[in-house]
Each structure stands twice: as structure tokens, then as C-alpha cells.
Amino acid sequence: MSSAPLLEVRGLNAWYGESHVLHGVDLDIREGETVTLLGRNGAGKTTTLRAIMGILRRREGIIRLRGKDLLSLPLHKVAQAGIGYVPEERGIFASLSVSENLVLPPTVSDGGMSVEEIYTLFPNLHERRSSQGTKLSGGEQQMLAIARILRTGAKIILLDEPTEGLAPVIVQRIGDVLMALKKRGMTILLVEQNFRFAKKVADRFYLMEDGRMVNSFPGHELDARMDELHEVLGV
Amino acid sequence: MAVGTQYIAEQPKLRTSSKVLGAIAIAALLAAPFFFYPVLLMSILCFALFACAFNLLIGYVGLLSFGHAAFFGGAAYFTAHAAKVWGWEPLAAILLGVAGAAVMGLLMGFLAIRRQGIYFAMITLALSQMFAFICLQVPFTHGEDGIQGVPRGYLLGILDLNEPLTMYYVTLAIFLFGFFIIWRIVNSPFGNILKAIRENERRAVSLGYRVDRYKLGAFVMSAALAGLAGGTKAIVFQFATLTDVNWQMSGEVILMTLLGGIGTLIGPVVGASLVIALQKYFAAWNFPVTVLIGIIFVICVLLFRRGIVGEILELMKRRQKGAA
Secondary structure, three states: OOOOOOEEEEEEEEEEOOEEEEEEEEEEEOOOOEEEEEEOOOOOHHHHHHHHHOOOOOEEEEEEEOOEEOOOOOHHHHHHHOEEEEOOOOOOOOOOEHHHHHHOOOOOOOOOOOHHHHHHHOHHHHHOOOOEHHHOOHHHHHHHHHHHHHOOOOOEEEEEOOOOOOOHHHHHHHHHHHHHHHHOOOEEEEEOOOHHHHHHHOOEEEEEEOOEEEEEEEHHHOOOOHHHHHHHHOO | OHHHHHHHHOOOOOOHHHHHHHHHHHHHHHHHHHOOOHHHHHHHHHHHHHHHHHHHHHHHOOOOOOOOHHHHHHHHHHHHHHHHOOOOOHHHHHHHHHHHHHHHHHHHHHHHOOOOHHHHHHHHHHHHHHHHHHHHHOHHHOOOOOEEOOOOOEEOOOEEOOOHHHHHHHHHHHHHHHHHHHHHHHOOHHHHHHHHHHHOHHHHHHOOOOHHHHHHHHHHHHHHHHHHHHHHHHHHHOEEOHHHOOHHHHHHHHHHHHHHOOOOOOHHHHHHHHHHHHHHHHOOOOOOHHHHHHHHHHHHHHHOOOHHHHHHHHHHHHHHHHHO
């Protein structure tokens, strides 16, 4: 594994209109790593993803993917550079079927999964491949949102609360999927409120508070740091 | 592997019921001139194609153009001029109209797609009014008189288009060709990207699409197809006038599409047939036809907002759900 991070964020500041929401966020993700952002509601986790992706346009600092500057790129170029974003609302296109949604995003590089491989990983999507996007359950939408990024060959996938509002058995299914992706060497940046879920998949944690990174530690230290976390997260 | 083959075999989908309906519709269109006045039918076909072209933009990309008359009427002028003054063969003259409309679409679209909603509509309206003014002023359009007495000529030098039936079948072929192109666009990967843009433009961009290019592409295609309708109309009716480029024409095509059903393939055809048929049959009455169409429009907007075809499709969908 090379020592240079795949995704490097340095001193990232971002604004929603006049309000300054990120205050110098630093973040490193190495290739093949799964990193989870923890923090209270409003700590800036989703904002960090949106700022990396370029959906939030007013930002300063450094964002590099394999040393290539992302900050100056127009929005559509960020995805083409190899970052896949799965937003909290999943963003499935209701007027398209499952298979149409799946093949919609443009391929950004070689090495993405083929449609067959995706259907092997998500057999339920194969069953529902001709259903309209609107008719999917929350779990199916989530899997489709992940699946269609996998096909593009994105180098890193940004996942915003993939388990939110899903039944435990579906959460487990998504956990299995993420483990399978890790095995394939996928790099994942995860925002998650569900501790038990995050513990299972994450190699490293970042702790956010008020738009800053306040701590970072490897996954196995999670249990030992529970008291500290309870204090910051107030859970 | 088996999964993959299945997946590929699925597209493009055309259900048997649609195939049967399509065959019946084509048979009806082939037989129609023996029951109805061919000129009326040809008028309907030209306007139906125009409305379908317009619907490609509003129904599948969500862009409301208020300037489509420029492409329709512009192409009519180009075709009429080529056929009458230069003595071009009718199909070549129509193709010139299509090309002219496509170039205009590129220019207008380039400026208009930068804005959305009402601003997009206003830019297209303003540009098309500028074009209408140019048409009034330049000598080749002959101002208020328009280009009259356009020869129908011989298609490819063989088929005599002065025969009403021949002219009808050529118009029908052109209409079906245009309709087929639109069907292909809507059901292609390109069409899916357009639908995605209509639904959530931001999301389409963050997946990596440069949506402006797709919008411009759709705009040019829509303009070219509107041009195909306009050019054909110039040959059928043997004239091109200011009526075709004016903003009322842009409004009329919006009305036809709304009545029939936005975002449905045959909605614009139904809407155009209804409007044209009403205009013809009530032209002899003392009661002004615009008022009648206005009343129908109000009723349509109040009672079935999806348009005639849109409501029927919705009803069928609900039935299907109830049965399942």
C-alpha cells in the first residue's frame, strides 16, 4: 500500500450562504480503507461529503484525489475523476426502471463491476430489474444507489447514512455488501449514526464537532473510547 | 453470465399490446383518406409531428419552449423558397428546412439552456419573436404575402405529389419517420439521461453528466423535427406565411401537447388532431373557434391535468394495480 492517501483533504472551509459551516477539516483516506465520520446531527458530516463532491460550491482549502486537485473542477468532472456519491435521500430516478437507473451513470474508469457481477451481489435488484424506481423499498433504493456507483468504476464511494430508516435485517444485508466491497479493495467514506454497524465495517474513525475534526482513531479502539464518544456525541 | 444475456435480451421493450395497437393505428392511417378529407388529415399529421417534436423537450427534458414556431415556420420558409425559387426536388427542399431549423435550434438553444423555467420560456419567446420580425422584413419571405404557390413537384423526380393520395401517403411516411425517431430517442440511453435531468438535474450532474450538452442536444433534435413538420407543411399547403412563425403558433403547439398529455408519446398526436379538427369543423360557424378551444382547454386543465392520453394511461395503471 502506498503511503500517499487516495483522498486528501486539508484545511477545508465551507459556507452555506453566509454561514461558515466547515472550519478547516483535515481528512485522509488511503486506498482500500473504510473510514467513518462520527458526530452529532449538524456537526458537518454530510456537509463534508457535499463539499468534497462539489455540490456545496463555496469552499476553500485543499481536496486532492491521488494528488489531483478537485476543488477547481466543475461538479460533473468530480464524478468523472472517480468519486461516487450516494446521498442520504439516495437519489433514485423515479421515472426510470431499476436496470435503467443502474446503467445511467457514465463509466468513469475501467475496473467497475459489470452488470452481471452487480446482479450477483444484489440478487434482489435482479429480481426487480424492470420495476419503476418509485416502487422500490427503502432498502432496495439504497442498494440500487450503491450498485449504480459500483458500475462506474469510481475509486472511492461516499456513503451518507446508508442504514437510516431501514429494518435490522436490511441493515445487515447492507453491512454484508460493504464487507464484500472492502474485500474487492473499494475505498469507502461513510457517514453513520449506527455505531454497531460502523464498528463492523470501519477501519478508522473520524470524530466531528461543530464543523471540525476533533479526533481520529483506528476501528479497534472504538470500544475503549466509548466513554469519550458518549460525551462528544451525547448518545 | 446467464444474468447478463437475459439483461441484454430485455431491451428495447415493446409489449405485444403496444405492437397490436400500433399496427391498428397504422392501418387506420392508411385507410383514413378514403373516409376523410386528405387535406385535413395532412394538416393533422403535420401539426401532430410538430407537437411531438415540442413534447420531446417539455415532456422528456422538462424544458418549456415558447419559441417553437420559429423552427416550424422558419423551416416552412426555407423549404418553400428552395422548392419555388430554386426549383428543388420536394424532399431535398424539406431536408433543407430541417437543416435550417436545426441550425436555428443550435443558436437559440445555446443561449436559452443556460436558464430554467420561466426564464428559459421567455428567452425562447424573445428569440423567436426576433426571428418573426426578420421574416417580416427580409425580401425572400415576401412580408405579409408570404411565399405562395409553392410547387409540390415530383418526389425524387418520380412520384407526382399533385395527386392528393400520393401527397397524403408521403406526408404519412414523413410523420411516421419522425414519430419513430422520437420513440427511439425517448427509449435510448440518451433518452434516459434526459429523463434523469428532468427529474433531478443536480443529481444527474453529480453522477458525472454535463447536462447542458444533453439539453442542447435535445433542443436541436426537437427543433429539427419541428422543422421537418414545418417543411412538410409548406409542400402540402404550397405556401409559407408569417402565421407559422408567430408566437400564437408557439402557443398553439403548447395547447395541443397539454390537451393530449405531456410526456406521453401519442398525447401530442391526439391533442393536435383534436385542435385541428375543431378548427376546421367550426370555421364555418359564427361562434369563434378560439373561444371554444379556450373553453376546452380550461376544462382540460381543471378536470384532467395529465391531458387526455395521460389520464387514460393513469386510469389503466390504477386498474392494473387494482387487479394485481
